[in-house]
Amino acid sequence: MATATLSPADTEKLSKLKSAVAGLSQISENEKSGFINLVARYLSGEAEHVEWSKIQTPTDEVVVPYESLAPAPNGSSEIKNLLDKLVVLKLNGGLGTTMGCTGPKSVIEVRDGLTFLDLIVIQIENLNNKYGSSVPLLLMNSFNTHDDTLKIVEKYKNSNIEIHTFNQSQYPRVVIDDFLPLPSKGQTGRDGWYPPGHGDVFPSLSNSGKLDTLLSQGKEYVFVANSDNLGAIVDLKILNHLIQNKNEYCMEVTPKTLADVKGGTLISYEGRVQLLEIAQVPNEHVNEFKSIEKFKIFNTNNLWVNLKAIKRLVEADALKMEIIPNPKEVDGVKVLQLETAAGAAIRFFDRAIGINVPRSRFLPVKATSDLLLVQSDLYTLEDAFVIRNKARINPANPSIELGPEFKKVSNFLSRFKSIPSIVNLDSLKVAGDVWFGAGVTLKGKVSVIAKPGVKLEIPDGAVLADKEINGPEDL
Template identity: 85%
Template sequence: MADVKIAKLQTAIAAFDQISENEKSGFISLVSRHLSGEAEQIEWSKIQTPTDEVVVPYDTLASHPEDIEATKTLLNKLAVLKLNGGLGTTMGCTGPKSVIEVRNGFTFLDLIVIQIESLNKKYGCDVPLLLMNSFNTHDDTLKIVEKYANSNIKIHTFNQSQYPRLVVEDFMPLPSKGQSGKDGWYPPGHGDVFPSLMNSGKLDALLSQGKEYIFVANSDNLGAIVDLKILNHLIHNQNEYCMEVTPKTLADVKGGTLISYEGRVQLLEIAQVPDAHVSEFKSIEKFKIFNTNNLWVNLKAIKRLVEANALKMEIIPNPKEVDGVKVLQLETAAGAAIRFFDHAIGINVPRSRFLPVKATSDLLLVQSDLYTLVDGFVIRNKARTNLANPSIELGPEFKKVASFLGHFKSIPSIVELDSLKVSGDVWFGAGIVLKGNVSITAKSGVKLEIPDGAVLENKVINGPEDI
């Protein structure tokens, strides 16, 4: 039955001129694997906690050479790749998420460029920046990067694969049903970074320039900066792949974790966990670390494995609905590739290397006095004694960036804040200080204004009389 479906699919996609032969064969291979049901079940009893040799504690890494020439040699082996395929739709923005303003008028992309520029300037090296776009972000990104034309950094963009969405009912591609626009297609997750680097010609170009490692990270993770100690360690120990992990808090219980399994290091995602063990997976007692999606990968190893078609990462089925039609997207994640590389390791890094901005509550953190900006790096305020960031919950009125910004005359001081919960139509004046646990609720249909200069410490506010 699967063979019949595949044959029909092949015939249908042969007619598509929007995508390359590489994309067509990649797509067919993904669907064939999905239909064959090859998903390997994890045997729970075989899972082992990785040792410090497999997940190396960051503070045991040797310090990198202080010598400028030695550092330059080290950095010249590196390229940085940011995953730039996502749109800012969840935060109410159009265009690539990386152009949302994060702080002082700078966007994610501005900060990334400033960081690499300052490295290149300080050490006289040539670290290039690659942006992997999707068909959703490609055109906008090309226009945006023009503004960096005069910087001392080479910026390369390339597109990840574009695959047709599958109609669940008959397993035919949505574009062949007359859905000719963007809605007929999807980018197949960031696991696609490896074949796309190769297919775009960027991989061979980097190798010809003497590059050995690529540092891959989400463009919205402000903590994902080049780390010389990590790079030095990987080159010294010839690790082909390194995943940065960090200690789990209760906010990260769904994040993938590293395990030792049948002698190899492997990523375990919540979707692979048998139902009976989900609560165990979510506990921070047994699985203490999670994947930050900051990945360091050897370029020659990527080439070897892509050419051998060996990167068969777990498939993540992602059901969607387009104009009332149930469709399926098959995706893969870059972290799942760890088990195919030789001498792969995790490094248990400080939490500061994981500062993603997924929602306006995260934006509040990075725009506040909890952080300052130095050379494009977002640095945490030393005055904050608590290692964890405050937990912040904002109601739907704050979901979109524009309305979020409109509700604050200035971002409150939160250095001494533990938790903030805001619901309803709440407006913040200038110079407000929040400390301890603060909960503010505006009654339905009522506009609640917090006056300029208010200091709220361990307060529950349900109306103006409580301020």
């Protein structure tokens, strides 16, 4: 990949930025140099242009079907040996703001009064108790979630699991007009800064000292996943496969449905496996990229990575993932934040593979419509695992669209006396001033759209099958 040189104007821009950043006392020297490196790469226009004609569909050697994996060993001492090589790392930098919550998203209650974090801790604790292993949990926080997470983690101090927290980098937002850091212009509050995406997990793991600690404890692999993906549980078959085949990196992918057409996909490119994101696709090929015929899989962001390989690549400064420019506005000032994604690192690791996993390993909760799915009878909770109800015949989940009245968790919960039964639901659309009674059953295609100014209450015990409701007269 050719790195372009900077123009004289950009060189001057970078030099002014550098001296302004040097004066920021809130961040470490590592953060300053990481940030300047990222900006220098961005200014040099070091874009990864994908030549469409060179893209190849990965073979089963590159994207391994989950069914073809050898079974994991079943003796408890062999399982303990496997687990003792593992670390679980959850990306915990996100706030629950999109769902109207303050604080880390991982403390939203998912089911039976348990939060994402409770479920994660119980799952790992059960493994450690069952096999006598010592799988630690690492939480990568951002400066937004750090303080709250430390308080929350207190409640697990008597559990059979070592919990470590560390922070991802804190970078200054850059003012687009003059390319200077926002904090050096008096915006010293949180709005002046941003966490640079989860691609930062590798340098931050190293800078925090956690990577060396884990290596000294004989740990070999880290399983990285979003804290809001309820399907991202430890899988011994995958871990066993990676150890046997010396794969330094594995991305779990799963078959695309029409809901996932924008998700990144794995391709073979110039002899290596790499992630192709929609932002890298030339305009004339975007529809082809979204087709589920040609690109059948997408990235779940469940990643398994060899710890020694992370150390080697971070120390060589070799992880130059594609830069994602993210323009924002703070108090009317247009700013830019540059981010990277952990999945894009796949092409730098040796013997990197994808594994095409069952859809059950991808169960993210991004909005209240997802919360409705996991709180309903479509799932049960067994040993802190969210398991799909076998009574559901359709392999796909129902599509659910909830109006803005349901966007915040508190409003969502107050509008349902109890979560309806949706085992036989295909699709649900709800908008307007709608309230659900207890014990409601929804089947087939249901649409409940209240007319403006009308309060629509679905009575207790109602069964709505293939119905369209706009007012009380339709009930």
